[in-house]
Amino acid sequence: MRNTPALRELRRETRLSPADFIHPIFVVEDRSTAGPVSSMPGVVRITLDTLDREIESVNSLGIRSVLLFGIPATKRPDAASAFSNENVVSRSVEKIKSISDRLAVITDVCLCSYTDHGHCGVIREEKVDNDATLELLGKMAVAHARSGADLVAPSGMMDGMVAAIRGALDSAKCHDTGILSYAVKYASSFYGPFRDAAESAPAFGDRHSYQMDPANALEALAEARLDIEEGADAIMVKPAIAYLDVIRRVKDNFPDVPLAAYQVSGEYSMIKAAGANGWLDEKKVALESLTSIKRAGANMIITYFAKDAAAWLQA
Ligand code: PBG
Secondary structure, eight states, X not given: OOSSHHHHHHXXXXXXXXXXXXXXEEEESSGGGOEEOTTSTTOEEXXXXXXXXXXXXXXXXXXXXXXXXXXXXXXXXXXXXXXXXXXXXXXXXXXXXXXXXXXXXXXXEOSTTXXXXXXXXXXXXXXXXXXXXXXXXHHHHHXXXXXXXXXXXXXXXXXXXXXXHHHHHHHTTOTTOEEEEEEEEBOOXXXXXXXXXXXXXXXXXXXXXXXXXXXXXXXXXXXXXXXXXXXXXXXXXXSSGGGHHHHXXXXXXXXXXXXXXXXXHHHHHHHHHHHHTTSSOHHHHHHHHHHHHHHHTOSEEEETTHHHHHHHHHO
């Protein structure tokens, strides 16, 4: 069954399609900070004005969903620009929805790009105050939902974040907005390049008190179960390639829950860097990685390769 290309096609168990991919977009409020992210070759921070071009290219490649990250002009301890009426993500959602009705728009709900200290929650006595953060996440999710987001994606790993956001959305009558929860997010060093893109590196300490220990897999099942019980419509494992076993275990334990995997910035930049050096074939390695993530059990993949991979698949 491996003898000819046709036989191999017949035998193939996993096929990638552009509709599998979720394309991340970084939108900056301050236009002087737009431009390429040096640690993530090919990734560009854009402004509201250039969003239409981006959406056009996403649509032409057959990608059906985008994940928005906002970078506000001002950062404050209380993350006020995350949920103000004019917040950059809500404005981006409105703009995308006015351009195209064929895209699912997902928004990142986390405070780290909006706080001056870069942590994912409000700080009290040098520690993240989990419960005080929940209220702000609820407000942020409602702001995104009101502007038309299809799904909100809480990524801060606060306990109870899904229940708090579901409650806030329902109180605001945003019953149709779903939740894609970063249920299983590890305290990973693979996020390094992203923190340049989103200006979200913590100014002190690290995220080990809220993100998961990379050594744990059973804990992932507990985290997934809690988020499902709290009302998550879909859950996520992040990062992807170093956690394929976790993706598989979560899928096997919760087979009926849609599962996303996030191929994070470090995974992307390593392939890009090696490709640029001629040490490996970027296209082949990227597609092999994405195929592996899907084979492991992911139903959708957030990836900075989304546009390239969609183009490669079309070719
Ligand atoms: C914010 C957030 C992070 C990522 C997505 N949302 C960074 C972090 O937790 O430090 C990482 C994405 C990537 O590395 O591509 N909470």
